[in-house]
Amino acid sequence: MRLPPREHELIDRSKTVTFTFEGEPVRAFAGDTIGSALFAAGRRVFGRSFKYHRRRGLLCCSGQCPNCMMTVDGVPNVRVCVRPPREGTVVKAQNVVGSLDRDLMAVTDRIGGPFTPVGFYYKTFIRPRWAWPYYEKFLRNAAGLGKLDPHVTERRRVDHEHAHAEVLVVGGGQSGLEAALAHARAGRQVVLIDEGPEPGGHQLANRERIMTMRSLAAETAQAGVEILPFARAIGLYEGNLVPVDRGSTLVKFRAETVVAATGTLEQPLVFAGNDLPGVMLPAGARRLANYWSLRPGERAVVLTVDDRGVETARELEAAGVEIAEVVDYRERVPRSVVAKGRKQVRSLTVDGKRFDCDLVVMSGSPQPNYGLLAHARARVEFDPGRGIFVPVELPPGVEVAGEASGDVGSPAVPPPSHGEGEGKSIVCFCEDVTTKDFKDAVAEGFDSIQLAKRYTTATMGPCQGRLCHLNAVRVAARETRTDEGTIGTTTARPPTSPVSMGLLAGRPHEAAKRTSMHHRHKDMGATVFWTGSWRRPHSYSADPQAEVRAVHESLGVIDVSTLGKLLVKGPDAGAFLDRLYPNRFSDLKVGRIRYGVLTNDAGRIFDDGTVARLADDEFYVTTTSTGADGVFQWFEWWNAVWHMDVELANVTGAVAAVNVTGPNARKLMERVFDGDVGNEAFAYLDAKRGHVAGVPALILRIGFVGELGYELHFPSPHGEHVWDALFEHGAEWNATPFGLEPQRILRLEKTHILVGQDTDAESNPLEAAMPWIVKLDKDDFIGKWAIEHVQERGLRSLLVGFEVPSGRMPVEGAQVVVGGKSAGRVTSVRYSEQVGKVIGMAIVPIDLSGEGTTFEIRIGGELDQAVVRTQPFHDPEGAKLRS
């Protein structure tokens, strides 16, 4: 039942929304939360605990504790005490079998004790071993939080935003507002974030302070402070990066100064029955009364270590609650406290004196909320006089204001717990960890707080230690007969409170590179797939072999713009390349092309491509598609080391490239190229400049796929123009686009290697069957020493071509088997229509690498025979390339 309208209440009784809880309609006022509306409707049990399925009621009403987590519109683990309802919101209980009021799993609270001691998953349910999967399934269903619906189709949009502030104040209580105001008046750009709907902090639950806080907030805003409501800092990272959860947006703030004005965390007291519904923290009770005009109970007992409890008692009285007793620990610390009740608290017995009540307010130590400061590596110390941890040293750029600094007066120090043996005394509300669990953990040797934390899982639940860290340390100190300062703290890590994985992930974008002809490929029916960061055509039809035939028989066109393209320019360019590559380029004639592989210091192949000499001091280098950036960085690094007179430029994106290939390639080139493409004027491995379809181009006469070919390099923005021109003028020869899959078949017919496919981190040029590319007579090159070593010790394996007479197809990566043991692997394999066989390449032991030698490959679990071929399968003399 609502109280009569009260001054400063947050609800607007003239506006209502209706949501459903477990299918039943619930009416809420504007300004209500789901939790307050349910409380107004008479609900007292809001959740079931993690392990024992104990009833849980509203405790903090500030989104700190785990007690009121429900599934809202399909999203589990929503703290309904701070979530406003919308019209039609669907709210369901979670972690129950049955209902919140009758949860069958609550049996674990009564009879599960012997089976669920602390660390039970290491002790029980582990034998027989084969039964563990069944135990695991049962336990995972029995314990836990809400469940995600894997079939949910509705997606919530989330955004990431970067923001900057000179000063970021975290916390909009009085100290936060005052700090923000002071910085703003000093001329700094200030942003203040607060978790609630308006700044004011816990003072908003104090009827005497509400107007003062609102006035201060208005003054702060007028001073130019940007105030962000519903904004929750979830960590403080290096460089003063503060991710802020704003519901559907994760704002990543970077600030010169971060002010933690995060206030205090009210701590529960530890006594038997301290988790019964009706046992609340002061702010929870005050918020119910003052925000939403709800009477938290009819008759209350207040246990308090400081003025908070006293003030709360006054506020509750004003709301019509009868105060049965206020136990002020500053006057006397009770030895024994026991709360009892079945569905909710019905009595509290303090040192043997029983009070009938339906509300217990427990105001334990006001622990400074230093979580963010700890993330920033602030030093925290225990203050034995007040029984709390306080920050004592702050890193540069981080300030603390108000209660978070330890400015909390002189509270009494409560005992770790009030008596034993009369029911469960809960230390960690999230994980159902009791004082007995800590006692057992310490007895079993988990006597440091870090070990005890991991063993008991205390502080590891949704509240992340906010309500249990201090009590856990106190109990651990008592059980180890030491003190809290010696025990120390656990390590605080982000996030300070739960954040959804979706919010962390952000928008589902994946950076993709597309060539300037990409959309033409799509128009022509290409199936596009990822190759590295590029989107490329796999093939243009369901039959890649048809594209292979087109290349062999007439004319094929493939977009090879993804190749890396580098310019090496300067007087030392030739010498520079000689040092980088095992082969030689300084003697390459202008207008000629040479193939090269790049090796690292260990002589291992890491990339390959062609090098064309454009001028005496100018080379054009191509690399593999995925290797472009790495090779460029490799070049730049060595240029910096060697201090040679060379300029380097990565022109990969600037230049589109198309390979025109097949017996009719020359005929097409005669139509579109403004130069002589005759075999004498433009020979194999020549590089020529001119115009293709009116576009300035560099043409390389090379042939990766084994047929007469011209590789056209031209400015990217002309991509579609050139592509269209090639097909328009190539129509007479049925010019056919071909994708990567046909290209892989074609190059395999020539046994041209793909670096990374046919080589691995151990491959060197000698064992990759390219001894001709290594010029050991050069003074030096990267990897020379290692390759000389390979030559001296002799080759152990060799990359060879092979065919499978049976026609069975091994998978790529299939084992080469010798004497029942793995002795190599298949690197590439395809069926070739041109050859009429299954062909491939494999790394085999050197003694099995001779022409015609047979070896065994594991295919589908069986061994099959393969025959070594040391010459290309197609056009072994290269006559077509040179034609």
Next chain:
Amino acid sequence: MSTLDFLSPDRARADLGFAPLLRSSLERAQRERGATFEERDGWLVAASFPGEAERLASVALVDLSHLGKVEVRGTGEAEQSRDVLAWYRIRPDRSLVLTAYRDVFLTRSTLARHFPLALDQTAALGILALVGPQAARVLGRLTHLCELPASGMVSHVPAHLLDRDANGIWIVFPQEYGHYLYEVALDAAEPLGGGPAGADAIEVRRQ
């Protein structure tokens, strides 16, 4: 013909029976959003979009990839030609010079006399302008970079960022990422009331 002419789209010739047309890497995405194209200096330029005036009140995304771009190497003193729209010093010995496309040959030739290398990067780079009061907010959704000019990652793409005052914030990026970056920027802008606008929506001025 220079050895590096194949890097320069402005070396195209229309007298060989072909009509070379330059397309931005954003062209298809703009077409899908209803752009009206016009041919300007050999480029197919998205001149306008339906409803772009409203977007300018929030944030408009304008493709300026058709501008000329020259990368300069070396530490020589920059000769500030009146044709230069922007001169961004990436590092002490490396600068990016933006010009109108029709001026790029002249600019490049002039710079080549003063610097060891003046490379035409018109074909390599795209430019996306974020124009309007929400431009900085959209930028904040794409990158942590805020003090402009700057170089760094914008939505996982290496880019340069220039503050062009009334002409907005310019993102200069490798053109192969154009389609992706445009989609991402639109995705960030649309919830704020932003969207695409044509090149005519802003007047590109020298700064």
